[in-house]
Amino acid sequence: MKQENGSFSQIVFNKLRKNTLGVLSFCVIIIAAIISIFSYLFASDKTENANRQDVTIAFAPIGYQQKTIEIPLPNYTGKTGFADYLFGKEIDSEQISITAAKINQDFVEYTPYLGNGLSGEPVKIATSTWTKHNIPFSEIEKEFVYTKTYLLGTDSYGRDFYSRLIIGTRISFLIGFIAVFISLLVGVTLGAIAGYYKGKVDDFIMWLINVVWSIPTLLLVIAITLAIGKGFWQIFIAVGLTMWVEVARVVRGQFLSYREKEFVEAAKALGFSDMRIIFNQILPNVVAPIIVISAANFASAILVESGLSFLGIGAQPPTPSWGNIIKEHYSHIILGKQHLAIFPGLAIMLLVLGFNIFGNVLRDIMDIKS
Incomplete structure (x- = not known):
């Protein structure tokens, strides 16, 4: 057997670097993370939720170009601050599609x-x-009368579809991140307590796990969503509260195994408290399976959120989500505007596939028997 030197994390990193599928899936995840954080930096429409509408150019084709005049509103600032790149800019100008424009010192005619x-x-x-x-008058024709390009065309409301698709990445990625965080917080805590203390505590927690496990995930999420309300943060909490079961089962199994090890007996003999043994002695040894489960749960959370948004109980319009974008345009698959539903579907597939492959690769390279 070949002996590898270095810490466990170094060994895992070296194995991951040599795995082509692992590197590609990790790149997909990193790109999605960057886009989700800086969505408005990449988007063409930098207004909040990319919700600038123009029904005169609804369902414009990919690469469509339209001459446009931009008219300042009373709240016009002309500046884009750091916060605007993170959360979107308030609409402070009106963009009107035009065919021609004439400008003189007194008025603009379009x-x-x-x-x-x-x-x-x-x-x-x-x-x-x-x-x-x-x-300045000299800048009106240069900066406020221009030809606007819609890279992926427009949707049913004349909104920039490319920008909506980009900003929709944020919802799908954040739902995975926050839902996994909640599932880890609940699952690791309950699993550790059940596995370490056993007895009646373990029986009760296992009963709770089995009850939650028996309820279909989508139905449970819908029930929680209806109880706490529909909205951006509500859906994050609802999905997170349904994904802790698998984490708890795995952590419980690991704790049942490690609590009988010699180093745990030694810690007890030295008078260490139960919390110190749980979090300082045993928990670091079960990080590897937790990471693998978290990668799989990321993918599951993205799929659940997309399904809920498609059903209308996920992220609410005008907030763009890949699920509600598909809902708005799935009927156009047979009406000649297939890309409006296919592109967000491909985005979901690519991100979910990336997390699933990355989770499988981590499972293989973290297996100490391999």
Whole structure:
């Protein structure tokens, strides 16, 4: 048998680095994490939830270009701060699709686009609409009349579909992160107590585990969601409270094994408290299986959230989620706009596949028998 030198984490890292599938899946996860944190930096529409609507260009095709005029609103600032890149910018200007525009010292005249190749009556707006916001006259034509490109076209409300898809990454990734955190908090605690103390405490916790285990996950999530309400954070909590069972079962099994080891008996003989033995002596030895389960739970949480959003009880519009994006456009698969439903479906598949493969790779390389 080949002897590998270094700490356990170094050995795992070296094995992971040599595993092509592991590296690729890890890259997918890292890219998704970066996009979820800096969604508005990558999005074309930097308004909150990418919810700038223009029904005249609804269902525009991929790569669609439209001449646009941007008119400042009373709350116009013209600046994008650090917080705007994290949470989106408040809509402070109106973007109108046009076919032509003329600018002189007193007014701006534009011809609105009505859709389907039709144009409306010319509209005049005083140039003071821009200059009162300290926008030089010379910049009006350069900065506020332009051709806007929609990389993936627009959705049924004329919103930038690419931006909605990018920002939707945040919901799917965060649901996995927060749900796994909650499941670890509950599952590790109950599993450790059951496995260490055994007896009636173990019997009660196992009864609770079996009851929760017997209820279908989706039905349990729906029940919790209806009890605490529909919303952004509610769905995170609901999913997390249904995913602790598997963690608790595995941690309990590990604790039942380790509590009989010599180093635990030695700790008891030295007078260490139960909490110190549980968290300082035994728990570090069961981290590996917990990490593997967490990777699998990430994938499960993403699928559950997507299903709930599709059913209308997940993230609520206008917050973009891959699940509710599919819900809004799944009927267009047979109407010539397939990408509106297929692209978010592929995004879900890719992220879930990445977590599943990464979990399987971790399981293999963390197996001390291999």
